[in-house]
Every structure is written in structure tokens, then in C-alpha cells.
Amino acid sequence: MNGAAILVVEILGAKMLAPYLGTSHFVWTAQITVTLLSLAFGYYWGGRLVDRGQDLGRLYTAVLIAAIYLCLTIPTAGRIAYLCLEMKLATGSILASLFLFFPPLTLLAMTGPFLIRVLTSSVHGVGGQAGRLSAVSTLGSVGGAALIGYVLIPILPNSVIMLITAAVLVLLALVYRVRFRSRLSQAILPLVAGLAGVGIGLGAIRAEGNTDFNQGIELYRRNSNFGMLQVLQLRGTPMLFYANDYLTQNIYLTNTHQSGAMFTYMLHGLAHAYTPKIESALCIGMGVGIVPAQLAKDGARVDVVEINEAVVPLAQRFFDLDTNLFRLHIGDGRQFLNETHDRYDVVVLDAFLGDSCPSHLMTREAFTAIGRVLKPGGTLVMNCFGYFEYGRDYFVASLERTLSASFKSVRIHDSGEGNVFMVASDLPSLVYTPPGDLGHVYPPKLDEVQRAYVRVVSTDPAHGRVLTDDYNPVDYYDAANREHFRKNMALSMRPL
Structure with a gap:
């Protein structure tokens, strides 16, 4: 015993x-x-x-x-x-x-x-x-x-x-x-x-039944194999926050049925900006299903890989998730990449969880596997969280070097607020088509979205390394950034 x-x-x-x-x-x-x-x-x-x-x-x-x-x-x-x-x-x-x-x-x-x-x-x-x-x-x-x-x-x-x-x-x-x-x-x-x-x-x-938090009222809480899941509502508004272990993963407006998070617009928008025609898409990481649903509504055949099955009923209940729009696979993204025989025009990698990344999806071998499931000229669009200042740029510099070891061209869009979007392709050079009407974007996020589209940056390769399955020390060298991010998020979720 x-x-x-x-x-x-x-x-x-x-x-x-x-x-x-x-x-x-x-x-x-x-x-x-x-x-x-x-x-x-x-x-x-x-x-x-x-x-x-x-x-x-x-x-x-x-x-x-x-x-x-x-x-x-x-x-x-x-x-x-x-x-x-x-x-x-x-x-x-x-x-x-x-x-x-x-x-x-x-x-x-x-x-x-x-x-x-x-x-x-x-x-x-x-x-x-x-x-x-x-x-x-x-x-x-x-x-x-x-x-x-x-x-x-x-x-x-x-x-x-x-x-x-x-x-x-x-x-x-x-x-x-x-x-x-x-x-x-x-x-x-x-x-x-x-x-x-x-x-x-x-x-x-x-x-623990006290549902008053700094950001609002707790509507839902459930334990899972991959963290504590919460849904909170901002007081007096239709705005819902989806959190995993106190880290906000997405924001949703129940009255207008749109995302309140900038990264969802960028993932969807960059996929179209760099991929002339999207007939098929693979999303690794479902979140609450906003990006895959958008791609499906655009007419694409969408496969979604989500490791945490406990997210599905939460997203259906609070975030209008309709799993009939795409094929949902519960499992690990790397395992799916190794097993699938399908090919896609775009792969959207959004498995980042606040202060930690799934290291096995951020290595040269993982990106090579993604390249294998992309059609010729296909595009990888990835969301991550990082900084470009000297001394804080190890993670983003390593990701760019690692992507460059697997793809012929890489481009980085920086929101300036921490969210970083990396696009990679086997094409010699990426062709960017500016987005058209942005009227669908949640107005308070419009400036941030427009800034992220035009703010194309690069890193100093000497500040990072090629990450491999055998050696991926990001947890250690990016620890200070993650400590800062985790501390701020945890304090913001402290019960009143």
C-alpha cells in the first residue's frame, strides 16, 4: 500500500x-x-x-x-x-x-x-x-x-x-x-x-469551488492527462477564456462567434498568404477548433490531431466546435506524421503550450516528417512564443536554424507581443500574397494582426543551434523566458 x-x-x-x-x-x-x-x-x-x-x-x-x-x-x-x-x-x-x-x-x-x-x-x-x-x-x-x-x-x-x-x-x-x-x-x-x-x-x-478569478468567473474546470482545463468568462462580457494549467490558450466571443486571439487569424491568414490553393490541410493541435474549422469552411479537407481528448467536449460545449467539419484524430502529432500516407497543401503546427513546447515536434527529424506529408510546394505554418532580443533569442534562433535544415525557405512573422509565426516550404523562395479584407478580425486585435503580417524578421543563427531528437536543450536555455511568462500568467489567474 x-x-x-x-x-x-x-x-x-x-x-x-x-x-x-x-x-x-x-x-x-x-x-x-x-x-x-x-x-x-x-x-x-x-x-x-x-x-x-x-x-x-x-x-x-x-x-x-x-x-x-x-x-x-x-x-x-x-x-x-x-x-x-x-x-x-x-x-x-x-x-x-x-x-x-x-x-x-x-x-x-x-x-x-x-x-x-x-x-x-x-x-x-x-x-x-x-x-x-x-x-x-x-x-x-x-x-x-x-x-x-x-x-x-x-x-x-x-x-x-x-x-x-x-x-x-x-x-x-x-x-x-x-x-x-x-x-x-x-x-x-x-x-x-x-x-x-x-x-x-x-x-x-x-x-476550490471559489470561482472568482482576476480575469472573471470560472464556468468549467476539469482535470486531464495534459493539465487542468478551465473556461472563464470575463465579467459582464460575452468573452470566454480557455485555459490549460492557468495559461490562456484561446479567447472566444460568444455573441459574434469569433476568436478574440490574434494567433488564430494569423495561422489561418498565413496559410492562405503562402499557399496559393488549399485543398487539404493538417492541423497538429486543435485548441478549441477555430483554425481547423475556418480552413474547413474555406473548402479544404482537414485532418486534426489533438493529444488531449478532454478538450473536445469542452470545445463543443463552450466554443461552438463542430467536429463534423473535419476528421479528428486523438493522439500524438509525431506518431500521426509517422503513420499517415496522406499528403497536404498546408500543415498548421499549433501545439505550443505557453511556457513549454512539445520538444519532439520541434526537431529536425519532426520537421523532416512534416515535409514528407506536404505536397510539392506545400507550406508549414507554425505558432510559437519567443523573443528576439539578444540573450533571449535562443529558442527562436534555434527554430529558424532547425527549419532551415529541413526546408529550402523559411520566413518569420513577429507580432511584437510574444507570438511568433514561422512559415517554411520546399520552394526556393516563399511567395507572399497580402491578405485581402480583414473585416472578419476582432476589431481590438486588428492592429496587432496587421502589424504581424508586415513585420517580417530574422534571427542570428549563431544564437541558436539545430535541434534534434538526440539533443534539444531548449528547456534549459529558454528557461528565463518561460519563467517570466509562467509567472505572469499564474499571477493573473490567482483567485481573489
Whole structure:
């Protein structure tokens, strides 16, 4: 049981911190490091404790304390994460993980050496006992990882999963007290403490029902395998925000049925500006379906690849998504590229998630795969987020170099607000046809769209490198930009 709980807490810990600190390798490295450190300390102190006395009551007291601590992480995770936003991402991630998860994981890790000593009657059998208990614990960890990854996360909020885990551990400790202790009175204090912890966790979950945010009222929230999904409405307006782990992914006007986000107009517009005739299109990343729907309404046959199936019902309910307009494939974009035999006039790559990019879709090999599914003269149009100032341009410079290693021509349109659009083709030179009437553009975004069309820029190749499947260090070298972006977005979504 403890082995399963340890893996659940390890995975769930990273998920709980993701809305504030992101999902970069820094966050996962911190969580894995803290888990392994906890195991080391837990094994050591568990061995020392059992050598002083083989009273199982000590072990179950440790389990009970761990459970209560886990209950306390529910109301404190957000507060701790916001404090850690003031630090460098690597430092903040490790400190948040240490404070929230090191104590309970260390207490749970004491189980192994404690049980080995208690169950071993002679030195002759210690090897077998250690092997059997290690095997059972590892199988429990496998079960915990499978349970949370394939069953619980898609259907329950992170806070509820943590509370369930803590409640099971509380129950385990109380069963021992009642079943194996002669006096029922010895179970009263643990019972009160356990119930108090669970009560605090329940109260925190109910408090999460507070739907007042700086940007508006929360209409929808759901956990998913790829982050927490939210829909918020700006107070007193028909404007809806779609957010993933507190990062705004799109904006929609329910009264006029149009996008309030500049990038949707640019992806659709640049596809037409650089592709004379679009009969077929592939969109990697659906979002709420605005760009693929526009291409389909233009008469193109559209395939859409979306990795997060939980987005589909959300987009249908709030953003007028009509999946009959295109063929929707739930899966990974790279996998689809490797399997498909279809060819397209344009590929729209919009799988960027705020402070993190899907690195396996931003490499020379990935762009070569995209080039393989494009018809001769076809166009790749990509949305990303980056900066061109010296010292902040590693990501965009690397993307341009990588695209240039796979395509004959590359052009960059910069919005000046962070959104960057890259166009690539196997043609010797890209031919740009200026867009016609822009009356369909949401008026407050018109200036930004017009500026992005005419602002064609380039990078200094020496400031980046060709990104490959084998070596793609963007997370590290672009960390400062992503920290800044994530911090601003997380603070803007802080509940009132």
C-alpha cells in the first residue's frame, strides 16, 4: 500500500505544481529528486527506528502523520507555489517539492526496512524476506502509477486524488490501532487526528469551488492527462477564456462567434498568404477548433490531431466546435506524421503550450516528417512564443536554424507581443500574397494582426543551434523566458 501511495504522491505532486511552475524538465527533475531523497532518508531512519524497538505502532504512527501531512498539502500547495514563483524556476521547483512532499514521502518510505526487521526471525531468512517485501512494494508502486495515470487523473481533480490517498492511509493506520491494540482508547487520538486532517483537506477542496478569478468567473474546470482545463468568462462580457494549467490558450466571443486571439487569424491568414490553393490541410493541435474549422469552411479537407481528448467536449460545449467539419484524430502529432500516407497543401503546427513546447515536434527529424506529408510546394505554418532580443533569442534562433535544415525557405512573422509565426516550404523562395479584407478580425486585435503580417524578421543563427531528437536543450536555455511568462500568467489567474 505504501509503495502505491509513494508513486501516487510523486506523480500527483508534479501535477499539483504544474499550474504554477509549469511542466518543464526542471519541475519533474525536482519532483523525482525529492522522491528519491525521501526514499533514502526514509530507508535510513526506518532502519534505525526498528533497531531500537520492533513496535509496529511506531510505523503506523508514521503512516498516520504522513497522511495528515498530505491532507495539508491540498490547501497549501498553491500558496507555497506562489511564493516559489519569486525564485528561479530550478530553485523554486525543488523548494516547493521539498516543503510539500519530502516529509510525507520520507515517513512512508520507513515501511520497507521496518517490516523486513519485524518479519525476519533469523539471519538465515533475511535475504528472502527483503526480496519478497521489495518485490511487493515495487508491484504496489506499479499499481499506484497505473492507477493514477490511466484511471484517476482523467476523472478526478488532483486535490480529490490526494485526499483519497491520504484517507486510505489514515484508515490503514486506524485499522492497525483498533485490530491489534488491546485498548480501544489508544485509537481515539489517532482517529481524531486523522479525521481532522481529512476534514482540512475536504475544506480546502470546497474552497476550490471559489470561482472568482482576476480575469472573471470560472464556468468549467476539469482535470486531464495534459493539465487542468478551465473556461472563464470575463465579467459582464460575452468573452470566454480557455485555459490549460492557468495559461490562456484561446479567447472566444460568444455573441459574434469569433476568436478574440490574434494567433488564430494569423495561422489561418498565413496559410492562405503562402499557399496559393488549399485543398487539404493538417492541423497538429486543435485548441478549441477555430483554425481547423475556418480552413474547413474555406473548402479544404482537414485532418486534426489533438493529444488531449478532454478538450473536445469542452470545445463543443463552450466554443461552438463542430467536429463534423473535419476528421479528428486523438493522439500524438509525431506518431500521426509517422503513420499517415496522406499528403497536404498546408500543415498548421499549433501545439505550443505557453511556457513549454512539445520538444519532439520541434526537431529536425519532426520537421523532416512534416515535409514528407506536404505536397510539392506545400507550406508549414507554425505558432510559437519567443523573443528576439539578444540573450533571449535562443529558442527562436534555434527554430529558424532547425527549419532551415529541413526546408529550402523559411520566413518569420513577429507580432511584437510574444507570438511568433514561422512559415517554411520546399520552394526556393516563399511567395507572399497580402491578405485581402480583414473585416472578419476582432476589431481590438486588428492592429496587432496587421502589424504581424508586415513585420517580417530574422534571427542570428549563431544564437541558436539545430535541434534534434538526440539533443534539444531548449528547456534549459529558454528557461528565463518561460519563467517570466509562467509567472505572469499564474499571477493573473490567482483567485481573489
